[in-house]
Amino acid sequence: MIIGASATAFSRRLLLGLLCSSAASAVLAGEPVPSAPTDPSAQADANLVGQVFVTARRREESAQSVPIALTVTSAETLTQTGVNSIVALTQLVPTLQVLSPNARNTALTIRGLGASYGLANDGLEQGVGIYVDQVYVSRPGAATLDFVDIQQIEVLRGSQGTLFGKNTTAGALNITTRDATNTFEADAEASVGSLNFRQVKATAAGPIVADKLAARLSVVGTWRDGDLYNPISKLHQNARDSVGVRGQLKYAPTDRLTIKVAADYSAQHPECCTQVYVTVGQTLKPAAQQYAALAAGRNYTVASTNPYDRLSDVDDDIQADQFAGGGSVIVDYDFGPVTLTSVTAHRNWDWEPRNDRDYTALDVTRRSANPSHQKQDSQEFRLSSNGDNTINWTAGLYWFDQNVTTRGVTEYGNDASYWLLPGANSPDSLLAGYTVFNNSSIDTTSYAAFGQLTWKVNDRLSLTPGLRYTKEKKDGVYDQTTTGGSTTTDTTLINRRLGIARPQNFSAKTDDGSLSGQVAAVYAFNDNFNVYGTYSRGFKSGGINMTALPLNSASQPSLSAAVIRPEKVSTIDLGVKTQWFDRLLTANLAVFATDVDDFQANVVDSGPGALRGYLANVEKVEVRGAELDATTRSIGGFKLYGNLAYTDGKYASFKNGPCPLERIGTSTAACDLSGKALPGLSKWAGSGGAEYRAKTSLGRLTGEAYAGVDASFRSAYFADSSDSIYTRIKAYEIVNLRAGFQSDAGWEAFVSVRNAFDAKYIQNITVVSGNSGLVVGTPGDARAVAFTLRASY
Template sequence: MKRLNARPLLVVSMMGIAWLPLPTYGAESVEPALESGGHGEILVTARRRQEAAQDVPLAISVLDSRAIEGTGSFNVARITQLQPSLQFYSTNPRNSAANIRGLGAPFGLTNDGIEQGVGVYIDQVYNSRIAAATFDFLDVEQVEVLRGPQGTLYGKNTTAGAINITTRAPSFDFEGRAEVTVGNLEFVQAKASVSGPLVEDKLAVRLAASKGSRRGTIYNVVTDRWVNEQDNLGLRGALLWRATDSLDLTLSADYNRQDPECCAQIYVRTGATQRPLSRQFAGLAAAFGYAPPSTNAFDRLTDLDSALDAYQEIGGASLRAEWDFGPGTLTSVSAWRFWNWGPSNDRDFTGLPITTVSANPSKQDQYSQEFRYAVTGDRLDYVVGLFAYHQRQHTTGAQEQGPAASRWLLNPTSANANNPAVLEGLRSENDILLKTTSLAAFGQLSWRVTDRIKVQPGLRVNYDKKSGSYEAVVRTGNGELLVCNPPPTSSVTRDQCATLPPQSYSPKFSDWNISGDLTVSYEISDDVLGYATYAKSFKSGGINLAGLPLDASNNPILSAQTVKPEDVNHFEIGLKTQFWDSRATFNLAGFWTEISDYQATVTNGQLGVLRGYLANADKVRVRGIEADFSVRPNERLSLYASSAFTDHEYVQFVDAPCPPELAGGTTAQPGQTPSAPGTPGGISPANCDISGQWLPGISKWAFSYGIEYRLPVELLGNDGEAYAAFDGNYRSKFSSNPSRSAYTDIAGYSVANFRFGFRKDDRWDASFWVRNAFDEKYYEILATQSGSTGLVVGQPADPRTYGLTIRTQF
């Protein structure tokens, strides 16, 4: 079999198939390997052994290096435009989440005490920080997106899926690659890699580097600078030692750095809340004589008056040993990774001095060890493994209020609401520590019952332990220590305690769980595979490390310091087909996932507290159908289409946070009827029953599609091929708030991308590209300002961008 080295192809998704052009797609599509004159197969390692993607009874999408490079998909966020079932949301690298089929991480600001439900693996190493997915891909050979629970094959339990990234291995043949891109917005990016032998047939090395920068897309009228820029550096090296004919050792190291002036969220609109009119955004702004520089977010203007920074470093080293031993291969992966985060934000989202400091710098180290033994036989294939993981993270945060905070944040009935001195200089300094240990034994068996029927059971035993500490020390503007327990009698101190309450607690969690899955597959014919899967999975319980709500005595409510594990029941059926002499692929998958004790973000009741905390929703459900189609009718034309229909809801969540239109008023007492949404000075429910409502971040319909046409030509005496390509995607409306609000729905949108170029074999390629060609105006994410002022802020997506890319290899 030969690894497919294709152009546009695509994924699996159903219910309305759109036509799209895409590069190589795995278990969801296969493109003929015309270079070899035959029909190639896309090879994947999804089940920890190399096999043809179409033979894997699993919903999986694959992009090879040509697909990634050709579509400009240089990080996970860009891949979402090619994968309808993959979602990625980010207000900055730390506050990022990758979801598959809408599941994986709760929507909102990151809480470090819980885990992602989507695992990101780079060269078989689990990355606990989703921030790793914000970096530019460097020397990547292939990206596999696995949908559904994957805990019986992967080191860290992943209840929603996995993103498996494989970089190019060191080569015993000398080779090199180089790429330069220039574009509008002062975009410049350069990548290069080189590989070759140090000792013939024994020792090989590979080195790669990338550097990219781009001007920001938002103009700050206060600092006279463009913000939300890009400034990325990546370095990677690998050394392969062929110790014996049966033992390979690969030592890898990488370093990535981002240092952009980022990440601004800007004025989008206002919506009526239940706070008194004088304390909603319009009234407050008028009292200060303030107006945002524009009320049209697509003017891309802001006046943020606090420093913006999104500095981060991610890196580490790993040693992978692969030993052909007995009937199988024993693999050991030892890894250390680090993450340093140095942010600065303007969390009041305005040019007023409300919150003048908001920063939570963090340092994290993680260590992991995985052992796997994989055997492929005539009737039985199996993988068994052990996994150990330890993480330590230390965060030292600060939040400080400015002279506008009293009027903006305090309850309007307070006598201090118009006294700037009450909150000015009030500063909370937080010291947060997290330690996580995870141990697991896992395995999966594939038994060929007959020539066409396979039964594939899997089992995982998992132990998780988390411990942490949270301490917030608060000082007033005079430098005095703020004491809130016992409850103060002074109205000034009460208002300070209600805004930035000091607190200290030390949460702990530990638990065992057993999960498993069972897949039965049937080869209906040589080119048609049907399968059915049931999986019982768990996402580890967590601890709250962003502050807790307080009781009447200003003590943390300790019952909220931990959250239960998610309990996942997953059902899936699928059909994988190839026809027309393997030139066309059509795959279907239907799934039904129910989660009990879903880990959701809820809002802290204190007005000045920016971060929410975590709680368990009783039950959520996500179900849908996906379809992928790709075809290469001849040597010149490739087409792909992928679609996903996803039905999603909170089945039961009776004590959820209320949306902004039902917040900000006087809390309803027993027997009181809450006011209608948006009633100024009204009565707000203490919590809301959002059972039956949408989950955040999920579109009911999503499509990706593409086409590429190639024509042999001669250019400057060189025989090659000219090509023209289009790829596009569409998402229907989705909610951008944990509790759906009329103010934070993001309207559906479609994005179109074009590229035109000339390539000569695989030696060099030059292309002109346009992304978001029709300058579609849409938001990546929307959020609300704390304090129920009704201000809605957001991040406009990139405008039209264009440029030229030249790449060569030798």
């Protein structure tokens, strides 16, 4: 571990003392009180004390009765722990992992599954579905946006294809925002901290027409200086600059009908995202073609060989502008025996980047940008039974349509020939100004029909079967053109330049139909002790490579590589959900086994012609593991929580995989990675925390004083699909502290210290193009202090 020995020992003792067992507990530093039951009178029912309610099965239920491994995080916990996005949520939910060198190349995984590591490809879907107020959010870049007025977040582990459907083979994030209310309420929050951190949040809600029409409006803004310094541009880089707004109208003309109209918009304008020197890997190339000799040949010295000096020396502008927005209309009509729900939504996402892809002050890749524009429309109809019946069921229809268009450009500089074609004695002019334009467009249309029921066989046993049939079509077009570079008739030089990038274009289609589903059983030994077992089959649609393809012997795109087969996932979950001592303690355990056929990943083909990295299928992936969680309500003023996950994932069969950096020679060849660890997956991960609250007074002020600690850790993992020893991110621990005062008058003030022991860790790692051996990465956030003031009315 990489913080002081005493801090490491403290974190381990804290976690071991807290962790009992759980897979469906609330990760709450505060009292576990999420969304209230539908019936207001039920609030007073003593049977609900200590219960957490979720909508993981598209109806409100106690988390303890649901046969799904899940974790729930409340809005209060998000605020207290300083978690403002899904990226930061990983510190509270150890089975969730997010690698995000920038918004477009964000990859989410649950239990190690869900995303292909490497540059984003518009033709491939994620395997972790993000849902906000029942609406599927297709682009993973949304994970980097600030939360706006969140009520709670449910992280559902394992395949959720029956009810959530659209590409949830690894799991789903079910995010719920707060509803408009018929009573006036307002909240305001402001924070200031290290690196000129500033954040403001404000919410107002109330009636427009008494008992008929209510509204809610929320805004958030976050700004922070960059934590990297560039001595060339004299700028601080990797800054934060984002704003978001969300509004809702809730119309309830009768007790039976509710209509919610919501809209949101978020924008980011950060000086971001670049990476710094981490290490140099030893390849099999001749010494003259490796990083040390190449850098010396151009008199280049990196700004610092210590990534924690946080010095970047890229010599081109960088930006990571992101814009996301949309609207939805949700209609619920209660017919008595059943409720009909309609969810209509439109969303769009715009990505406007600029990168220096060589990550150095050399003029290798002087311009690299892939602006991407996405729009999606969806419609869902659900019919659900009402009441506490022997058989409760939900059935529905779903439609989704999406278009993603990318207009990319890469321009090479004066050092490109020297750096990317080492040892060939190519003139600098060969690639200087050589520009590659890549244009792509892909349309996706998806239809689905689904149904699930829960049969209460008796007072103890419940069975839940469910099925979903999905039909999905994709139609993609890719076109790459080149221009610039020196004029030459030398065939050898021309072929060298074409080896970097050459013109090509192709079109491809997929048309998949699949049946997915689950069968689950829950047996209640008593009101506080349940066991369950679930078998699920998930499906992630086939994809189209929206990137340059490897070439065949005729120097034409190999169209057989254009289409990627669907990914098929089978998971068995077994779990125990328990509550003890009048529900003061919730402790749950889950064990699971997942097998994936045709896992979608970045690979390298070894066929004839110029070789390219692209997306294809891994024959078999296996993941096995166990997850334990525990949380308490207040015990003498103390509240505790803990989570621990053991996950062992591997490529069971990956014969045509990408070669790790240390095995790359003068030519690129495929490598057999069978038996190697699944990338992005820590074998051990956990989090734990404690908070103490006590009634106190400060002069005339009365309220509660509190102090809390949150700790998380991850064991080492590989940050790229090749499992290179040079891309292994070391184990690390992070400890956060907080203390504050909550007044009875409705205001609160607290101080938080994130990464209190200033742990040194790397968030993500990239092998720089050209395979010189240079490896860059993003250092994790250093220790940061913030002061927050909140007020509620």
